[in-house]
Amino acid sequence: MARVVGLLAHRWFSGAFRGPLQVIRCPAPQLHVSGPAMAASQEDFAKAMNQVKLLKEDPGNEVKLKLYALYKQATEGPCNAPKPGMLDFILKAKWDAWNALGNLPKETARQNYVDLVSSLSASSCSQVTPAADKKQAESDSLVVTSEDGITTIRLNRPAKKNALTTQMYRDIMRALEAASEDSSRITVLTGSGDYYCSGNDLTNFKDIPPDKVEERAQSSAVLLRDFVDRFIDFPKPLIAVVNGPAVGISVTLLGLFDVVYASDRATFHTPFSHLGQSPEGCSSYIFPKMMGPSKAAEMLIFGKKLTAREALAQGLVTAVFPDDTFQKEVWARLKAYAKLPPNAMRIAKRLMRHQEKEKLHAVNAEESRVLAERWVSDECITAIVAFLSKKAKL
Numbered sequence: 001m002a003r004v005v006g007l008l009a010h011r012w013f014s015g016a017f018r019g020p021l022q023v024i025r026c027p028a029p030q031l032h033v034s035g036p037a038m039a040a041s042q043e044d045f046a047k048a049m050n051q052v053k054l055l056k057e058d059p060g061n062e063v064k065l066k067l068y069a070l071y072k073q074a075t076e077g078p079c080n081a082p083k084p085g086m087l088d089f090i091l092k093a094k095w096d097a098w099n100a101l102g103n104l105p106k107e108t109a110r111q112n113y114v115d116l117v118s119s120l121s122a123s124s125c126s127q128v129t130p131a132a133d134k135k136q137a138e139s140d141s142l143v144v145t146s147e148d149g150i151t152t153i154r155l156n157r158p159a160k161k162n163a164l165t166t167q168m169y170r171d172i173m174r175a176l177e178a179a180s181e182d183s184s185r186i187t188v189l190t191g192s193g194d195y196y197c198s199g200n201d202l203t204n205f206k207d208i209p210p211d212k213v214e215e216r217a218q219s220s221a222v223l224l225r226d227f228v229d230r231f232i233d234f235p236k237p238l239i240a241v242v243n244g245p246a247v248g249i250s251v252t253l254l255g256l257f258d259v260v261y262a263s264d265r266a267t268f269h270t271p272f273s274h275l276g277q278s279p280e281g282c283s284s285y286i287f288p289k290m291m292g293p294s295k296a297a298e299m300l301i302f303g304k305k306l307t308a309r310e311a312l313a314q315g316l317v318t319a320v321f322p323d324d325t326f327q328k329e330v331w332a333r334l335k336a337y338a339k340l341p342p343n344a345m346r347i348a349k350r351l352m353r354h355q356e357k358e359k360l361h362a363v364n365a366e367e368s369r370v371l372a373e374r375w376v377s378d379e380c381i382t383a384i385v386a387f388l389s390k391k392a393k394l
């Protein structure tokens with residue numbers, strides 16, 4: 001049965017798909033992705049296949065190819081069909097899309113299919129949902145919306161200055177995966193409230209039994225490495241809308257964004273030595289290249305906090321806006337960018353970045369390995385205990 005539904009959903013390629021004329025019940029326009037990350041069940045998958053047929057808008061051939069490929073991978077595994085002839089364009093495009101998934105496990109393909117459909121439903125519905133319905137649920141730590149060709153990932157723990165919990169790292173990864181495959185053209189990361197992000201949530205270090213410290217450091221290094229890899233590999237234009245102060249990993253990651261817009265209220269602080277830690281997010285490689293070794297050293301070794309204007313002068317920030325017009329000016333720009341042809345933007349990004357990718361992955365691996373050592377060091381433990389016992393503030 002699931003197979004039949006899936007095949008029907010993919011009749012688009014023969015031109016058989018028509019959007020429904022009746023009003024459909026749309027899911028909420030936001031994807032609240034915080035919460036336990038689970039693999040999609042067969043039931044979720046079947047639901048997603050049905051949901052595909054209800055999309056109001058044709059998502060375009062590129063997305064349809066992705067859906068087709070993920071469906072085939074999820075149901076049949078790696079591509080096993082003979083390669084079609086060069087002149088059979090449609091079959092060839094479908095085969096290429098499926099084959100490109102390589103050995104992606106069936107469960108991951110199923111999850112990616114469900115995530116992609118969910119993001120399509122969200123973006124297709126967001127255009128028709130009244131603004132009042134778009135109010136954020138304050139309790140959700142990450143809010144993802146898709147509108148006007150822009151997927152926005154919003155850190156939403158304003159009371160904790162948007163500090164990143166381990167769940168948020170995982171949720172951001174999932175959101176980036178979904179955004180790379182949804183119909184949006186550009187992706188934005190921003191923060192709620194007065195901070196952009198205060199970096200790693202230092203309570204991630206709490207309640208670790210002494211005999212598990214080493215193990216936790218190793219698993220956190222794997223998490224960090226996977227997390228940063230998602231930024232290195234993200235295929236669409238990625239923009240940081242830095243609405244306020246940024247600390248730690250939220251600063252280092254900026255080197256992996258394509259454009260960084262900052263409010264003049266933003267500051268950029270990487271107090272790694274103060275915390276007995278070391279740089280991550282590929283900053284140990286990107287920052288010296290970007291701003292010269294000594295300016296990078298002031299930030300990454302001595303923890304010098306930069307103002308938005310200083311960060312602009314160092315090339316970390318693309319443009320600075322007065323705080324009172326920041327949101328208006330930035331979103332007007334982004335909406336205009338999101339109208340540009342998506343393939344041209346992706347190709348330009350790939351050309352600008354692909355030569356550095358291998359190097360960045362190697363840097364990320366090394367930075368993560370070193371951090372695992374730092375996390376179990378006396379210097380780091382003393383600094384974390386001081387913060388958690390409220391003796392220290394940066």
Ligand SMILES: CCCCCCCCCCC/C=C/C(=O)SCCNC(=O)CCNC(=O)[C@H](O)C(C)(C)COP(=O)(O)OP(=O)(O)OC[C@H]1O[C@@H](n2cnc3c(N)ncnc32)[C@H](O)[C@@H]1OP(=O)(O)O
Pocket residue numbers: 159160161163164166198199200201202203204205213216217220223224247248249250271272275277280375393394
């Ligand atoms: C085995 C290890 C497992 C680890 C898992 C790691 C996974 C990957 C790690 C990647 C490496 C990343 C490194 C970094 O990002 S280093 C930077 C870490 N950040 C900080 O050190 C900032 C700490 N916060 C502060 O110094 C101040 O809070 C700040 C200057 C940001 C704001 O000061 P202000 O006075 O304006 O506000 P409050 O301090 O009152 O803050 C309000 C409440 O928010 C809590 N808060 C803020 N930031 C953090 C944070 N980073 N972690 C935890 N909690 C934070 C603060 O405690 C207040 O809470 P209460 O209202 O409950 O008191």
